[in-house]
Amino acid sequence: MEKQPILATGRLLLRPFDLADARAVQRLCGDYAVAATTLLPHPYPDGLAEAWIASFHEGVERGDAAAFAVTLAGEGSLIGGVRLRIDPAHARGELGFWVAKHCWGRGYATEAVRAVIEYGFSVLGLHRVHAxxxxxxxxxxxxxxxxxxxxxxxxxxxxxxWGVYEDVDLWGVLREPAGRPGTYVLSPL
Ligand SMILES: CC(C)(COP(=O)(O)OP(=O)(O)OC[C@H]1O[C@@H](n2cnc3c(N)ncnc32)[C@H](O)[C@@H]1OP(=O)(O)O)[C@@H](O)C(=O)NCCC(=O)NCCS
Structure with a gap:
């Protein structure tokens, strides 16, 4: 856990998940609207949030995961999560993210995901982020x-x-300071 810093954006603090977040994760990810566009089960079973958080801690230790609880900077409440599943051999990370339904449409996902992409490139040294x-x-x-x-x-x-074969769209961004579409220009430190 200590391996991950806290990322501060304009309105958010992204911090490591803690087991104490499990109840909130179960409540927020238990929302049908969040489950419907992710691989989460519905209803959200007891114990899954604890296992999910523990798996992140193990992944961070191994160097193949980064996971951030997205919290509102002022009050500290948990409103979402962003994770990177890292393949060190190829210096690439796969993004996953969710935001609590009552917070949709305010730009929070964009703010949090941008910060994690930046973290992946500038701190983790990734070459590619995909989702x-x-x-x-x-x-x-x-x-x-x-x-x-x-x-x-x-x-x-x-x-x-849930029994239906579904199409998925693939997205990616490369760490190349070229500024062409699909590349990410790192913010100056
Ligand atoms: C997808 C999700 C993370 C978006 O979170 P959010 O905080 O509302 O996202 P933002 O506010 O940063 O941006 C949403 C953008 O999508 C747009 N949008 C919303 N519904 C849309 C629709 N039906 N069609 C097209 N664009 C849509 C919004 O207008 C906004 O774009 P804009 O800023 O250009 O107006 C959130 O809906 C969520 O958690 N869904 C459930 C879990 C999920 O699907 N996770 C992603 C799995 S890959």
Missing amino acids: MHFSRNPASGRVMEKCGMIREGRFREHIRK
Whole structure:
């Protein structure tokens, strides 16, 4: 856990998850609207949040994960999560993220995801960050677009979600200080 810093953005503090977050994670990710566009089960079972948080801690220790609880800077309440699943051999990280439904549409996902992409490139030394979302979930693609990612393609019926084969869109961004679309220009320190 100590391996991960706290990332401060304009309105948010991104900090490591703690086991004490488990109840809030279960409540917020237990929302059908969050489960419907992720691989989360619904209803959200007891014990899953604890296991999920513990798996992040192990992943951070191994160097193949980074995970941040997204909290409101003023009051500290948990409103979401962003994680990177890291493949060190290829210096790439796969993003996943969610925001509590009552906080949608305020730019929080974009603010948090941008910070984690920046962290991945500047601190973790990643070369590429990629992500996928259900094609029927354009809000997620819009977040990726606003974070400088480009849409690289679509895997047809790639994921079976609740018994239905679903298309997913693939997005990526490279760490190249060239400023062309799909590359990420690091902010000056
Ligand atoms: C996807 C999600 C993270 C977005 O969070 P958010 O905090 O509302 O995102 P932001 O406010 O930063 O940006 C959302 C953007 O999507 C746009 N948007 C919302 N619904 C949309 C739709 N149906 N079609 C197109 N764009 C849409 C918003 O207008 C906004 O773009 P804008 O700033 O250009 O107006 C949130 O809805 C969520 O957690 N969903 C459930 C879990 C999930 O799907 N996670 C992603 C898995 S890959």
